[in-house]
Amino acid sequence: MTKRAETDEMTGFYTRAAAERCIGKVLSENEDAMYAFFLFDIDNFKQANDRFGHVFGDMAIKEFTAVIRGHFCENDILGRIGGDEFAAFLPAENLETVEAKATEISLSLSRTFTDGVSSWKMSASIGVAVAPRDGKDFVSLYKNADAALYETKQRGKNGYTISGRL
Numbered sequence: 001m002t003k004r005a006e007t008d009e010m011t012g013f014y015t016r017a018a019a020e021r022c023i024g025k026v027l028s029e030n031e032d033a034m035y036a037f038f039l040f041d042i043d044n045f046k047q048a049n050d051r052f053g054h055v056f057g058d059m060a061i062k063e064f065t066a067v068i069r070g071h072f073c074e075n076d077i078l079g080r081i082g083g084d085e086f087a088a089f090l091p092a093e094n095l096e097t098v099e100a101k102a103t104e105i106s107l108s109l110s111r112t113f114t115d116g117v118s119s120w121k122m123s124a125s126i127g128v129a130v131a132p133r134d135g136k137d138f139v140s141l142y143k144n145a146d147a148a149l150y151e152t153k154q155r156g157k158n159g160y161t162i163s164g165r166l
Helices: 002-006 016-029 045-052 054-069 095-109 138-154
Strands: 035-042 077-082 085-091 111-114 119-122 124-131 159-162
Touching (some): 002 016, 016 035, 016 077, 016 085, 016 138, 035 045, 035 054, 035 095, 035 138, 045 054, 045 119, 054 077, 054 095, 054 111, 054 119, 085 138, 095 124, 095 159, 124 138, 138 159
Parallel strands (some): 124 159
Antiparallel strands (some): 035 085, 035 124, 077 085, 111 119
């Protein structure tokens, strides 16, 4: 019952509250370790819903999150933060590996989604914060990743920004 309450039914990702708890626990137990906090926002998602309907939008979200899931390990924390906003939290070796992962995921999420009838160009704006440099708690990491995500949107979407490299 607890697992159901902590999991978003559509995506299988943690709910925002559950993700926040899990990330907070990991951070408090490993204060000096390096982690990457990725924040994903589906570009122009409202247009997809408005143009093709909510069933199409739900299918697009399922594909989007399946792509994200394919780039992370079982022990990494994946969360649905809002309607079309998702987070991933994982240990990081160094900034180069974080940037490589961001590049890889960004390229994978830039694709044409089709339900067999309609097609839509899907992409993501991504913001990344790195612990402990950008914060030692969920709120700080979220705030910094969100600022980085906003920078990505300002540059035209479909890409990533790493906090501290704005």
